[in-house]
Amino acid sequence: MLTLEGATVRFGDRTVLEAVDLAVADHEIVCLLGPSGSGKSTLLRAVAGLRELDAGRVLLDGADQAGVPTHRRGVGLMFQDHQLFPQKDVAGNVAFGPRMHGVPKAERAARVEELLGLVGLPGAGGRSVAALSGGEQQRVALARALAPRPRLLMLDEPLGQLDRGLRERLVVELRELFGRLGTTVLAVTHDQGEAFALADRVVVLRDGRIAQSGTPVEVWRRPASEFVARFLGFENVVPAEVSGTGAATAWGRVPVPEGSPQGKRTLLVRPAGVRVVPAGGGLACRVVSRTFRGHHVSVLLRPADGPPLEAEFPLGEVPGEGAEVAVAFRAEDVVVLGAEPQSRS
Numbered sequence: 001m002l003t004l005e006g007a008t009v010r011f012g013d014r015t016v017l018e019a020v021d022l023a024v025a026d027h028e029i030v031c032l033l034g035p036s037g038s039g040k041s042t043l044l045r046a047v048a049g050l051r052e053l054d055a056g057r058v059l060l061d062g063a064d065q066a067g068v069p070t071h072r073r074g075v076g077l078m079f080q081d082h083q084l085f086p087q088k089d090v091a092g093n094v095a096f097g098p099r100m101h102g103v104p105k106a107e108r109a110a111r112v113e114e115l116l117g118l119v120g121l122p123g124a125g126g127r128s129v130a131a132l133s134g135g136e137q138q139r140v141a142l143a144r145a146l147a148p149r150p151r152l153l154m155l156d157e158p159l160g161q162l163d164r165g166l167r168e169r170l171v172v173e174l175r176e177l178f179g180r181l182g183t184t185v186l187a188v189t190h191d192q193g194e195a196f197a198l199a200d201r202v203v204v205l206r207d208g209r210i211a212q213s214g215t216p217v218e219v220w221r222r223p224a225s226e227f228v229a230r231f232l233g234f235e236n237v238v239p240a241e242v243s244g245t246g247a248a249t250a251w252g253r254v255p256v257p258e259g260s261p262q263g264k265r266t267l268l269v270r271p272a273g274v275r276v277v278p279a280g281g282g283l284a285c286r287v288v289s290r291t292f293r294g295h296h297v298s299v300l301l302r303p304a305d306g307p308p309l310e311a312e313f314p315l316g317e318v319p320g321e322g323a324e325v326a327v328a329f330r331a332e333d334v335v336v337l338g339a340e341p342q343s344r345s
């Protein structure tokens, strides 16, 4: 449905998007994820036609969009600051797109009602937008973006300003709603939790290039590089020399899954893969701190050798602060990371 071919955007001598190739299929929900400044919003703006490409192409349903103005691309946009029209009521906001497209009044009213129902605000058409809560404004903005029936809906930090609890609820609702409507979605977020809950596919950007693209489970299970692993919040990342099903690291020998790439590599050990073993049977560590997380406890360990180690233990098996423990590693929670592409910054 949407294809980017070698999409490149420069601001002065800075390349903010560098030869990005990306394809989004009909009905697919793709989330762009990446640190601040990695080019996420620029990519959306390029697809919307708010920013011309310096090189490459944007195609929608196979048609090159060069020179096609935003309002003729058939894309819906929803930005972080919902930008509702404060002087219009809820119905006036939602009806805006269809009115611009010349949809007759009766049909418009029916569509507004349908959409308000879809976003969980049935009958709210007559309310003033100023009197709505943040979450309600969010829903109105979404209804407004969906009202012209865009072939592609683009969301830029759609839930950015809402509190976490509301975001977590809304993101589940959004996914369900898009599934029901069959909407194709390209969304930007810097919140991994949001991206992983919403997306069929996650695309991680770094310095204007794609660092990894895959389903949430693929990316979470097998980060492609140290950059992606650290971006996802993994701390146990060390240089390693892999040979066979083991690797020499600052923590001693760590088992790796069969078939792992060999030689000088970087290793990720998931916190869940660190387990306590009888004294003398593993790496000696002291428990530095513990953070309770509901179903498990995150424990920071200081090994006798090597960098600090993050572990995750079930509630019933948590050693006390200051305790001396021995730990070993589970191969299935160890990932041999790919080589890092050269960063420009």
Ligand SMILES: Nc1ncnc2c1ncn2[C@@H]1O[C@H](COP(=O)(O)OP(=O)(O)OP(=O)(O)O)[C@@H](O)[C@H]1O
Pocket (backbone or CB within 6 Å): 011, 016, 034, 035, 036, 037, 038, 039, 040, 041, 042, 043, 190
């Ligand atoms: N109009 C502009 N002129 C000059 N530089 C710009 C312009 N717009 C964006 N940039 C730069 O391009 C880079 C990418 O910006 P972009 O907004 O796409 O990043 P982002 O990944 O969406 O970041 P954030 O998560 O902070 O919104 C940034 O370094 C930004 O400063």
